[in-house]
Amino acid sequence: MLTLHSPAKINLFLRILNRREDGYHNLSSLFQAIDLHDVLSLSLSGQDNMTCTDPSLPVDEKNLVMKAIALFRRKTKLPIYATVHLEKHIPHQAGLGGGSSNAATALWGLNLLAGKPVNDETLMAWGAEIGSDVAFFLSKGTAHCTGRGEVIKPLEAFLNNLPITIIKPCEGLSTPQVFRCLDLQKLSPRNPDLLLEKITHHFFENNLINDLEEPAFRLEPKLQELKNKLLNSGYKNVLMSGSGTAFFCLGNEGKITKTEALFIAKTTPVNRINGVWYNCENFAKKSLQKLKTFG
């Protein structure tokens, strides 16, 4: 049995460039993996079978892990079937890439169990067929992503051990819902290449920009209130991740005591090296709290 950590991600900036003919959007975004993680256990078996600690998630072919196994079998033409168990900690409808990470972890793990018939670049290309964010997790954990998110330019890790607090409110939003509400007239005028330059040199203030905040806040006005609360609590750098609804706060100046939140996690960036999957052991040692809603 192979047991792998499946990390979450944040988007340090996310600029939407345009809408494409295939319905997707071209974007430019700086992705970073963080040590908040799910745990995926995999073993080869006679047929595919999945269990999950979260009863609200499907465990049939709709689950991205099951899609990843079927895709790996189809692409390699190997008779590879797997029994998987997913211990879920990353909140969903959060913009933290949990499902995509699970799919990437399954692809990487299956490839290892199958004796590495393909390299990570091939896994990346296959992963992109499952979802736009899957390829990123097959990078080393820091990357500038373009296209619909699947064109990956790996970057050196630059955040080191910066504390990153994740706050997920009760409200959740689905990615297609947020993209449908996007008003192309309201996109940020900021040049994404300059944002990339600034942020990778640690100039965070005024450069953490996510074009999906505007439609998400319109769909769910409580998100703007939550962002304001986080800023007022002392955090200087606060941004919604991906299509939301989780926020990340850089540094640890903020005090969030009376924040309306379903989930709070203290995390740090995580990266991996060639041939080795992500190790998020540090996170397990830190506190993970689930707070009840209070208004």
Ligand code: C5P
């Ligand atoms: O690729 P993925 O399945 O994660 O995307 C989910 C949905 O999000 C897509 O069906 C599309 O509506 C939207 N999306 C988009 N542009 C992107 C990524 C996602 O419009 N670059």
